[in-house]
Amino acid sequence: MVTPIKKSEEAVTIRYKLEAYYSFSAGIAYTKFLNGLKEGKIIGRKCYRCGRVYVPPRMYCDDCFRPTDEWVEVSDEGVIETASASYISWTRDKLEEPEVIAVIRLGGREKDWIFPGLFHRICGKVDVYRLIGKKVKAVWREKREGSINDIECFKVVEG
Amino acid sequence: MMLRKVAIVGAGLTLFRRRLKETPQEMAWEAARKALDEAGLELKDIDCVITSAALDAYDGVHMRGEHIAHSGGVRKTVSRVYAGGATGGMATISAWYHVASGLCDKVLVIGEEKMSHALPHPQSVFRYIWDPITEKPLNPNLIWIFAMEMYRYMKTYNVSKEEIALVSVKNKRNALNNPYAQAAANITVDDVLNSEVLVWPVNRLDVSPVSDGAGAIVVVNGDVARQFTDTPVWIVGVGWNMDNPQWSNRELAYARYVEESAMMAYKMAKIERPDKEIDVIEPHDPFDYKELHHIEGLKIAKRGEAPKLLKEGVFDLDGDIPSSPSGGLMGCGNPIGASGLLKVISIYWQLKGIAGRMQVKKPVYTGLAQNWGDLMQMSAVVIMRR
Amino acid sequence: MRVGIIGVGWYGFTPSTPELSFREMVFEAALRAYEDAHVNPRRDVDTFVSCQEDFWEGISISGEFAPDPIGGTLRPVMTVPGDSVQAIMHAVMHIESGISKVTVVESHAKPSDIITMEKIMEFAYDPLYGRIGARNFHFLAGLDAVKFMERTKATKEDLAEVVVKNKRNGLKNPRGSYSSSLSIEEVVKQPYVVYPLTSLDISPFTDAAVVIVLANEEVARKYTDDPIWITGVGVGYDSTMELSDLGRSTYLRLAADKAFKIARLHRLENVAFFVDDTYSYKELQHLEALKVQDPVKKLREGELYADGKTPVNPLGGHLSEGRPLDASGLALLLDAVEFMRRGEFDKAVVASWRGVPSFTGGVVVLER
Numbered sequence: 001m002v003t004p005i006k007k008s009e010e011a012v013t014i015r016y017k018l019e020a021y022y023s024f025s026a027g028i029a030y031t032k033f034l035n036g037l038k039e040g041k042i043i044g045r046k047c048y049r050c051g052r053v054y055v056p057p058r059m060y061c062d063d064c065f066r067p068t069d070e071w072v073e074v075s076d077e078g079v080i081e082t083a084s085a086s087y088i089s090w091t092r093d094k095l096e097e098p099e100v101i102a103v104i105r106l107g108g109r110e111k112d113w114i115f116p117g118l119f120h121r122i123c124g125k126v127d128v129y130r131l132i133g134k135k136v137k138a139v140w141r142e143k144r145e146g147s148i149n150d151i152e153c154f155k156v157v158e159g
Numbered sequence: 160m161m162l163r164k165v166a167i168v169g170a171g172l173t174l175f176r177r178r179l180k181e182t183p184q185e186m187a188w189e190a191a192r193k194a195l196d197e198a199g200l201e202l203k204d205i206d207c208v209i210t211s212a213a214l215d216a217y218d219g220v221h222m223r224g225e226h227i228a229h230s231g232g233v234r235k236t237v238s239r240v241y242a243g244g245a246t247g248g249m250a251t252i253s254a255w256y257h258v259a260s261g262l263c264d265k266v267l268v269i270g271e272e273k274m275s276h277a278l279p280h281p282q283s284v285f286r287y288i289w290d291p292i293t294e295k296p297l298n299p300n301l302i303w304i305f306a307m308e309m310y311r312y313m314k315t316y317n318v319s320k321e322e323i324a325l326v327s328v329k330n331k332r333n334a335l336n337n338p339y340a341q342a343a344a345n346i347t348v349d350d351v352l353n354s355e356v357l358v359w360p361v362n363r364l365d366v367s368p369v370s371d372g373a374g375a376i377v378v379v380n381g382d383v384a385r386q387f388t389d390t391p392v393w394i395v396g397v398g399w400n401m402d403n404p405q406w407s408n409r410e411l412a413y414a415r416y417v418e419e420s421a422m423m424a425y426k427m428a429k430i431e432r433p434d435k436e437i438d439v440i441e442p443h444d445p446f447d448y449k450e451l452h453h454i455e456g457l458k459i460a461k462r463g464e465a466p467k468l469l470k471e472g473v474f475d476l477d478g479d480i481p482s483s484p485s486g487g488l489m490g491c492g493n494p495i496g497a498s499g500l501l502k503v504i505s506i507y508w509q510l511k512g513i514a515g516r517m518q519v520k521k522p523v524y525t526g527l528a529q530n531w532g533d534l535m536q537m538s539a540v541v542i543m544r545r
Numbered sequence: 546m547r548v549g550i551i552g553v554g555w556y557g558f559t560p561s562t563p564e565l566s567f568r569e570m571v572f573e574a575a576l577r578a579y580e581d582a583h584v585n586p587r588r589d590v591d592t593f594v595s596c597q598e599d600f601w602e603g604i605s606i607s608g609e610f611a612p613d614p615i616g617g618t619l620r621p622v623m624t625v626p627g628d629s630v631q632a633i634m635h636a637v638m639h640i641e642s643g644i645s646k647v648t649v650v651e652s653h654a655k656p657s658d659i660i661t662m663e664k665i666m667e668f669a670y671d672p673l674y675g676r677i678g679a680r681n682f683h684f685l686a687g688l689d690a691v692k693f694m695e696r697t698k699a700t701k702e703d704l705a706e707v708v709v710k711n712k713r714n715g716l717k718n719p720r721g722s723y724s725s726s727l728s729i730e731e732v733v734k735q736p737y738v739v740y741p742l743t744s745l746d747i748s749p750f751t752d753a754a755v756v757i758v759l760a761n762e763e764v765a766r767k768y769t770d771d772p773i774w775i776t777g778v779g780v781g782y783d784s785t786m787e788l789s790d791l792g793r794s795t796y797l798r799l800a801a802d803k804a805f806k807i808a809r810l811h812r813l814e815n816v817a818f819f820v821d822d823t824y825s826y827k828e829l830q831h832l833e834a835l836k837v838q839d840p841v842k843k844l845r846e847g848e849l850y851a852d853g854k855t856p857v858n859p860l861g862g863h864l865s866e867g868r869p870l871d872a873s874g875l876a877l878l879l880d881a882v883e884f885m886r887r888g889e890f891d892k893a894v895v896a897s898w899r900g901v902p903s904f905t906g907g908v909v910v911l912e913r
């Protein structure tokens with residue numbers, strides 16, 4: 001029979017910390033995307049056959065299974081598809097102020113099942129219960145280095 | 160091509176608890192021993208072993224399949240199946256085709272997960288499941304993605320938190336009948352709504368707890384199944400499906416990959432009206448809203464209608480389509496590599512009539528276990544019949 | 546059993562591939578495999594099997610990224626981490642069970658992205674007593690080699706001859722990035738990394754993506770006049786590090802027993818071998834497990850060379866191509882398929898191993 005215990009101190013344990021460091025090759029698509037972010041642009045990639053725009057970009061269309069055709073710049077304004085407010089950090093610590101994150105639809109038509117979109121933070125104190133459908137615009141950092149964090153957050157646009 | 164008949168003849172579970180003293184191999188061994196005992200088999204009778212082990216980071220070892228293969232796979236054909244949360248169900252499907260292909264006669268599936276010893280907190284291990292370039296730098300917590308999907312589901316189909324909380328209430332109450340369960344409780348909808356808000360709209364009682372635990376099943380060639388038991392449980396339908404990992408590029412309110420996996424299994428099992436032909440279900444419920452989300456994907460309820468049927472009592476233990484009679488992950492805990500097996504084993508017990516106090520009221524002939532996994536991508540469905 | 550290999554595709558086999566992400570690499574390999582097979586993955590493929598493992602990729606649940614580059618979005622895709630021959634076994638089972646007519650197997654590796662390789666390798670050793678702080682994770686291979694050499698009387702020169710043979714075999718192989726023209730003396734003179742292995746006895750890592758398309762007999766005959774058939778497959782596992790046999794590849798003998806039985810392969814005549822040579826001595830140890838009589842003697846007599854009676858790794862093996870982590874099994878399978886398509890040999894045996902510290906291996910028997 002297995003033995004439930006309350007604290008790890010009740011068992012003999014061995015600690016180990018792994019040093020696992022990787023240098024992820026961004027590849028063609030993400031390199032262009034990150035360079036675009038450095039310049040304050042959101043770059044996507046379009047497949048001519050089905051018309052789908054991939055954001056973040058991809059060099060192949062997974063529906064048509066063929067290489068995608070063209071780099072396109074998408075607007076940094078979009079609509080909130082869904083959102084959430086986190087009261088805990090990634091280590092399960094409590095946060096003083098909730099962090100609001102969302103999926104932002106950056107193009108396509110409203111009823112599209114699949115669309116170019118980004119997962120990112122929402123700026124400031126917002127009412128998360130009313131966020132779906134709100135228009136937002138990216139707030140870019142002054143100093144950008146080619147990272148998804150070059151966008152500080154997406155700010156709700158009135159009107 | 161005639162598909163060979165395959166049956167489950169033994170199953171075993173360990174207690175699911177927040178923290179167990181045992182090592183991963185010891186937990187896996189106990190579950191495997193129980194499954195073999197029920198089948199009346201010894202390890203030497205088994206020819207193939209499948210290890211159902213999810214995140215390597217949890218057990219804290221690379222090449223994790225080899226690490227726990229020792230708990231039953233010594234000098235045998237061993238391979239590992241890994242599909243995130245759907246690992247247990249996918250391992251069951253693997254066992255099915257190991258036998259159906261004719262390459263194996265008696266297969267042991269061992270699944271386990273040891274989450275309690277991860278530091279600083281087991282949830283922090285989920286930091287690495289994201290796209291390293293476009294998502295990880297935002298430091299997401301796993302619960303964020305569920306919270307966003309839950310909110311989308313609520314908004315699209317006009318479902319309230321109260322309606323969703325009923326799943327948590329139901330499953331934790333069902334778990335009171337389950338001797339292995341970790342999080343059984345008699346709670347109310349208010350308890351759920353008043354529990355700590357983790358990532359709105361997810362409260363603490365909307366989530367299944369972190370867990371250590373193991374499960375195992377023995378799967379054999381249908382021709383010999385009756386040598387081991389008078390009541391073999393037949394695997395009559397399997398299906399699995401994966402969407403791409405671009406969850407921020409698609410509608411989250413409905414899970415197409417669940418539908419695709421279900422259709423594949425229904426076709427094989429020759430089921431045309433799942434809401435009429437399936438007697439008991441165990442949909443994957445790492446979060447309470449997920450059970451409803453999956454019931455709709457399985458086409459057992461129309462899109463957006465599962466909450467209504469839940470309120471009407473359709474999914475209760477004494478309802479028309481009892482759902483998660485074992486208490487599910489909400490009631491038992493979620494040791495990832497084993498939780499998929501918990502779902503399969505619960506249906507196995509129901510069909511054999513040995514579920515004890517978990518046994519549903521109506522007579523059951525056909526049961527369905529469904530698993531979900533990865534970044535809102537993977538679904539595995541196993542349909543069993545008495 | 547007859548499962549047809551109707552298409553193969555690959556990309557990489559170079560020390561690093563910084564220009565592409567791993568997903569883009571897999572797409573390139575898949576494109577080539579589907580072109581070879583004349584198959585549209587969105588329409589003609591029933592199931593997909595991917596082979597990758599979290600700590601090689603640096604992503605937990607790395608199987609998340611499997612579907613889209615192989616055309617598997619919203620299709621039955623699953624992941625079998627381990628050596629890619631285990632993935633082949635699963636794919637063969639998909640087909641033999643009847644649930645699939647055409648199955649695709651994918652495996653890839655980007656060791657060039659891993660900065661702390663030694664730490665990841667140490668992480669594979671048992672957490673309670675295996676992480677002894679060894680300065681070199683190859684130590685287990687050293688122990689294994691010493692025991693093997695003591696029993697079979699293989700010498701350092703024999704090991705060096707395997708290195709020389711394989712690295713020269715790879716000179717004409719476009720994937721043989723680590724090929725070279727060496728002499729036995731040059732190899733033996735190298736300093737030891739872990740006794741008795743010099744750096745030349747250890748195959749280096751390489752980046753690669755390999756995709757294989759399998760089909761049942763009926764479909765295979767429709768797609769190609771001359772398919773290569775898989776007639777047997779087997780996977781074997783020994784035990785934990787302290788309980789497994791050192792000095793012999795019991796795991797491979799178990800795999801071979803199963804595969805040869807299914808393939809009804811009783812006599813190893815006119816068979817070409819594509820055998821894991823992660824370490825030079827392993828090629829000989831693996832041949833012994835595959836029931837090749839006295840491989841050391843055969844090596845010395847020249848039989849194992851590319852033009853010999855029993856060619857072993859005629860395209861160079863891992864010593865020449867590099868070792869693409871878990872895609873190693875598919876790399877050897879790829880070599881075997883290309884070699885057989887040339888028409889000289891009608892039977893081949895592919896034998897793969899997962900590398901230290903595992904005791905897992907797989908065997909595939911091919912026939913034309």
